[in-house]
Every structure is written in structure tokens, then in C-alpha cells.
Amino acid sequence: MRHRVRAAAYRIAGERVRRTWQFVCRVAAIGPHDATGRRFGKFGEGSIICFPHNTIFNEQFIHIGAGTMLGPQITLSAGMMPGQQCLTDPVVRIGDRCLIGKGSGIVGHLSIDIGDDVWTGHHVYITDQNHGYDDITRPISQQTQPEQAVSIGDGSWLGYGTVVLPGARIGKHVTIGANSVVTGEIPDFSVAVGAPAKVIRRHVPGHGWVRPG
Secondary structure, three states: OHHHHHHHHHHHHHHHHHHHHHHHHHHHOEOOOOOOHHHOOEEOOOOEEOOOOOOEEOHHHEEEOOOOEEOOOOEEEEOOOOOOOOOOOOOEEEOOOOEEOOOOEEEEOOOEEEOOOOEEOOOOEEEOEOOOOOOOOOOHHHOOOOEOOEEEOOOOEEOOOOEEOOOOEEOOOOEEOOOOEEOOEEOOOEEEEOOOOEEEEEEEOOOEEEOOO
16 A cells, blocks of 8 residues: 555656656757847747757857757857857857757857758767877877868758868758768768768769769
């Protein structure tokens, strides 16, 4: 009897907790008309940053288009620390109708430009800054941090766990396979996989999708 009562109490409490969490996630999400949303350089209509989110700072240097969703546990930042006056504006631009997957991070210092209709899987990391390591007498954390602009073309898809590093230029309608590391240029209308990512298929007018070589 006692076991049944305890089980019933757990079911009722569990349902209340789930409903409360759903309510919290709805009201704590960031939209264009919230006080937090208005701190962004641009925050398009119908866009949302889901709750809970991780680090978000220097929003004035971040532009988000319309109809875009950034999933929960997102990291989104411009510069090295809160309050920094960045040299470029915007530092991070995310286009219209994008979907950035749960647990992803977009960390910009110079220029990260994400086109329209770009979707990603969960836990994708995009950055335009790396760590220098040439001087073996100094910790890597104390060495130069070179920056190179990053761009991702319209209509592209980045699979789960993709890492996009400084200088990467991903074209339009590109598929990047899960857990790939993009370091260079991936041309329009192609599929690339691996670390570093290499093109394995391209769309050729009149021939459809073909393998290189």
C-alpha cells in the first residue's frame, strides 16, 4: 500500500515538474521584443533563442535574422569578454530561417557570417579564432590567437558535432557530415566529410551528383 501511494505521489509530482519546466522554458526564451533581445545589434521577427542558454555576451555585435531558432544550451559570443569593444560590426551574423542545434557554440572575434536557411545538428562549434603554438617556451594560452573570417553559404547543413575553424569558407547548399572538421574552402553544391573535411560528392550541371576524380 505504502509503495503504491509513493508511486502515485511521484507520478503527480513528476508531471507538475515537467509542466513547470515547460512553462519556464517558454517564458525564459529570448525573442526580439524582450529586454535581452533588444540588446542585440539585430534580432529578427519570429526568431528565438531557446532556454536554457549558456554564455551570451556582447550582443550588440551579433545580428540574427528573421524566423531563426537557436536551440537550448547555446553559446553565442562576440569578442573575448563581456563589455569588449569589438573592431568589426557585426562580428557574428546569422541569417533568416536558420536552425542552430542544441548545445552548439558560435564564438566570433572578427567575422562569422552564416547565410539564410542554414541548419545544423546538435553540438556544432563555429569559431574564427585559433590558438598559436609556435613558441615552445610559452604556454599556448599565452600565445597569439590568429583570426580568420568564416562564412557559411545559404541553404547548407552541418551535421552533428561539426567543427568549423578559422578561415573556413563553406559554400551554398553544402552538406557537412557528422563530426567533420572544416578548415578550408568547401565549394557550392557539395558534400564533405572527415577531419579535415574533404569533398566526396559534387553536383555537376547535366550530370547530377558525382564523386570527384
